[in-house]
Amino acid sequence: MDKKGAKGYWVSTARIINQELFDEYVNKVGPWLKHVGGEVFAKDTEPLGKERTEDSNLAVICEFTSMRAAVEAFESQEYKELSKLRQKSTKNSTFTIMEGLDEAAKFRKAMGK
Numbered sequence: 001m002d003k004k005g006a007k008g009y010w011v012s013t014a015r016i017i018n019q020e021l022f023d024e025y026v027n028k029v030g031p032w033l034k035h036v037g038g039e040v041f042a043k044d045t046e047p048l049g050k051e052r053t054e055d056s057n058l059a060v061i062c063e064f065t066s067m068r069a070a071v072e073a074f075e076s077q078e079y080k081e082l083s084k085l086r087q088k089s090t091k092n093s094t095f096t097i098m099e100g101l102d103e104a105a106k107f108r109k110a111m112g113k
Contacts, residue, residue, distance in 0.1 A: 003102030008070025009041065010062040010097055013053045014090035025085035032082060036073045038064045055092060067099040 002008075016022045033039060040062055047059035064070040073079055074097060087093065101109070 002066045002068050005103030007100040008064040008067035010070060012095045013056040013059045014093040015055050016058055017091050018089040021085060021089035025089060029082050037069055038062050038073055070097050
């Protein structure tokens, strides 16, 4: 599952419909992310949504040390509980877990190949 040097990412978009409940989610998920080795890589509250994400008012990318770490974090019991807040406070959510480029791919790209 893990390629050498490849990081794992959560990519999510949503329409926040209950800001107070979503703030509760953010306040709880932030410290938890740090605890499991993740961090918010990018966040936008005015994303340019395309292809079924046009009404999104949030886009977030979280970075993990590996694909395995990203999957394990998502599948953990702790996140299953935290995600209930996210799901209740948003609509039209998308959520994808993806692997970044491995070291060999980064080297090829740097060399223009």
